[in-house]
Amino acid sequence: MEHRIDRIKKQLHAQSYKLTPQREATVRVLLEREEDHLSAEDIYLLVKEKAPEIGLATVYRTLELLSELKIVDKINFGDGVSRYDLRKEGAEHFHHHLVCIECGSVEEVVDDLLGDVEKIIENDWGFQVKDHRLTFHGICKQCQKATVKS
Amino acid sequence: MEHRIDRIKKQLHAQSYKLTPQREATVRVLLEREEDHLSAEDIYLLVKEKAPEIGLATVYRTLELLSELKIVDKINFGDGVSRYDLRKEGAEHFHHHLVCIECGSVEEVVDDLLGDVEKIIENDWGFQVKDHRLTFHGICKQCQKATVKS
DNA sequence: AAACAAATGATAATAATTATTATTATATAA
DNA sequence: TTATATAATAATAATTATTATCATTTGTTT
Numbered sequence: 001m002e003h004r005i006d007r008i009k010k011q012l013h014a015q016s017y018k019l020t021p022q023r024e025a026t027v028r029v030l031l032e033r034e035e036d037h038l039s040a041e042d043i044y045l046l047v048k049e050k051a052p053e054i055g056l057a058t059v060y061r062t063l064e065l066l067s068e069l070k071i072v073d074k075i076n077f078g079d080g081v082s083r084y085d086l087r088k089e090g091a092e093h094f095h096h097h098l099v100c101i102e103c104g105s106v107e108e109v110v111d112d113l114l115g116d117v118e119k120i121i122e123n124d125w126g127f128q129v130k131d132h133r134l135t136f137h138g139i140c141k142q143c144q145k146a147t148v149k150s
Numbered sequence: 151m152e153h154r155i156d157r158i159k160k161q162l163h164a165q166s167y168k169l170t171p172q173r174e175a176t177v178r179v180l181l182e183r184e185e186d187h188l189s190a191e192d193i194y195l196l197v198k199e200k201a202p203e204i205g206l207a208t209v210y211r212t213l214e215l216l217s218e219l220k221i222v223d224k225i226n227f228g229d230g231v232s233r234y235d236l237r238k239e240g241a242e243h244f245h246h247h248l249v250c251i252e253c254g255s256v257e258e259v260v261d262d263l264l265g266d267v268e269k270i271i272e273n274d275w276g277f278q279v280k281d282h283r284l285t286f287h288g289i290c291k292q293c294q295k296a297t298v299k300s
Numbered sequence: 301a302a303a304c305a306a307a308t309g310a311t312a313a314t315a316a317t318t319a320t321t322a323t324t325a326t327a328t329a330a
Numbered sequence: 331t332t333a334t335a336t337a338a339t340a341a342t343a344a345t346t347a348t349t350a351t352c353a354t355t356t357g358t359t360t
Contacts, residue, residue: 054308098275098277107275117267125291128288129286130251131287132286134267136271140277141276190316191315206317207317207319210316211338231315
């Protein structure tokens, strides 16, 4: 964990931003809850446990900054809320998501499955791909089992 | 166009909803501007030209209804606004989008490029895919040319 | 220590969306 | 056809997420 904090610190410094205590507390929450897809409000409440004096606006500002530096990805699953997701270390692209329409669970797919598709987009459409967002909506393993049973 | 209105009318009736004049006006706007990706506010203003007495809430309600019936897809490109996109006739899945990070233009990719990827998701993850959202962010043809010139 | 810039906290403002409510249109049953 | 239930609507209030403002604090440089 400290290693990753360090890396993020360097990424910030490279653009002459500092890792303030508030920013560090926010990053720590993101690291601890890496599997989750937290909203700004969620993150705010969790950061408050570590640093009760922090303001909501600071959390938003920090997330915005981390977003610009591609340290986190801002994603929206269709409810009106933005969620923030740490990029895996060294990952060039944003990972994919499987959203269950029954139970609302969100699973991450880290493999990049879009290599071929991106080639098609670049060759046939002349569109230079920089990043992607891919989300599948469907029924997760658990909910499939539940349906069979009932 | 009348043919497609008719189809939508039937889809509504099948769930015992009616195609009221307000709903029809909304659908007509969506059909006329099929290539665009309009926000609820955009649609409201356009519908008002046909039916000036319509209320914004009705447009929202209509779009919500059409969304549930999978007649339109609600999509969010990262600005805080939901956009509404008619499904192509007979299309099983939502089409893909190419969003230019320079000029903001949005291009549609109607071909379904995800067949193989969906198979992987179903086989390896045991996730039963019902629909997908795929958006590429990058630089469109026009902006690439512009960059070379300058 | 003085001066400057960056970052923060508190809170006001904004924008998108949803809820409420009274009214109107539509369909149904006597 | 008229009475009655139901669905849909317009207007607008309320809510929610996010952004902007601004006074204060922190940290850095000279």
